[in-house]
Amino acid sequence: MISISDLTKTYSGKVQALRGIDLEIGSGMFGLVGPNGAGKTTLMRILAGLVRPTSGAVRVLGNDVTTPQGKLATKAVLGYLPQELGLYPNLTAREFLDYIAILKGVTDRSTRRQQVTEVLQQVRLSDEADRQLKTYSGGMKRRVGIAQALLGDPQLLIVDEPTSGLDPEERVRLRNLLSDMAARRTVILSTHIVEDISQSCNDLVVIAHGRVLFRGAPRDLITRAREHVWTINSTGERPNNGLTIVSTLQLQDAVQYRVLGEPTGYAAAPVEPSLEDGYMWLMKNNEQ
């Protein structure tokens, strides 16, 4: 469905956001994770036809997104939720979605009305649909952003940090919604929140400094960290010795540290790694 070959992107001749990315992405839920400045948003924007690559080939559903015709053809089947989301404050949610639906090509009025009603129900904003967007909270605006991405029954959904600003219940609901959508289309989910990936993606890529560090299933990333994840209970100072502290838990009479590495000199208990541990282990080895 998506084919990326030797993709590079350099901004203003200096900042190299992507360095020779090669990827093939099929249907289903695909996760894109990495630290700030890794190149995730740049990659998403290139796939959405918003940014031109410096070099390399990108084909989305057979369309070359580096050409004007290919871009338009891709956008006709695309649902895009940008990281920095903006809405027209003086329109209501219903008006805004109606507007975007027409721009996306849903020209039949009854079909459009039905789709707008459906997406509002899916993001649970039906009761607030006729209020102006300037009265909405950040989380509500995010849900409107998700709703507009779902309009037009897109074959490709690109969502950049979709759960940002949502409470836990809404995050779970959105993850389930995206998983349902991934049954018949490609959903590319970019996020800092590793848990969102672990719960819904069966294929993921870890990007850092514009390069692919890992491509595979979440369980493969977890496996990499096996036998390298420990818990250390300490009443004194924080563990050191080259260990990476993943989390800290205050117990009644001690502090429990979850660490990555070799706990030489510490009384450590091995634990089953999580996807977050796998990610941190990958980043740690990449830095070295």
Next chain:
Amino acid sequence: MTLRLAQIGAMTYYEMRMLWRQRMLAVFTLSLIVLTGILLTVLRESAGGIPAATFIATGAAEQRANAVEWITLFWPLLYVQILLLGGLAVVDVMPRDRLWNVKPIIDGTPLPRLVYLLGKLSGAWLAIVMSLIVIMVVAGLLGWWAIGPYEIAPYAQMWLSGALPLVLLHVGVGLLLAAFMPTRRLAVAIVLLFSLACAMLGTFNSRLIDINVWELLNPGRPYVYQYFWLGWVDAGYRTPLGESVIWLSVGIGLVELLGCGSLAWLWLRMREGRE
């Protein structure tokens, strides 16, 4: 083609709605109504409460001259206000997509650049036309009270042939100039200076008798203003060159609009290429 027309239709409708929900267009409409109201009240008071049409038609020559002088004093104020506020009322139609960060969502739809520009332009035009219709009707009713019964056809012509093309062409050029501006503040400053320059130069020469290249090129369309506005009051203001120079002025205006539109299209293309 159906999709493109639908996209332009949607942009026209929703841009118009957004403009009416913002303050500037309401300020534009109300201020023109108020200014016209002041003029008409002064006119009626100066005639001692007698409908001005009566003493313009039957009064002494001096009284007639005074009435005409009053109107021709105010007309330039209205002209300046139309150009200034009309431009400012729609100046942020394009910069606001970047300001409010809506551009990525719009860019994620299959909306060609040309359709985007046409949609923005037609939305602003629809909003301004609606405003002018409101002003025309309210001012007309006020005039009926202040001046007395008058011929509606020449009055309507003053607005529809005089104000409408002038405003549409001027606002169109201003809006397209604002498309180049990275911030709303800069867009407002540029359009303000542009409109002020057009208005000042347009009223500088109070009687356009010959063909003047600069007056023809002025996006404030002074030939149109003088022929239909001042000419409504006193036919002596109508250029002896006739309506052909009006068509020439409007034609040049359309070329200016096309030129600015082409530059705005190229600018958007360059911006996308740089990203």
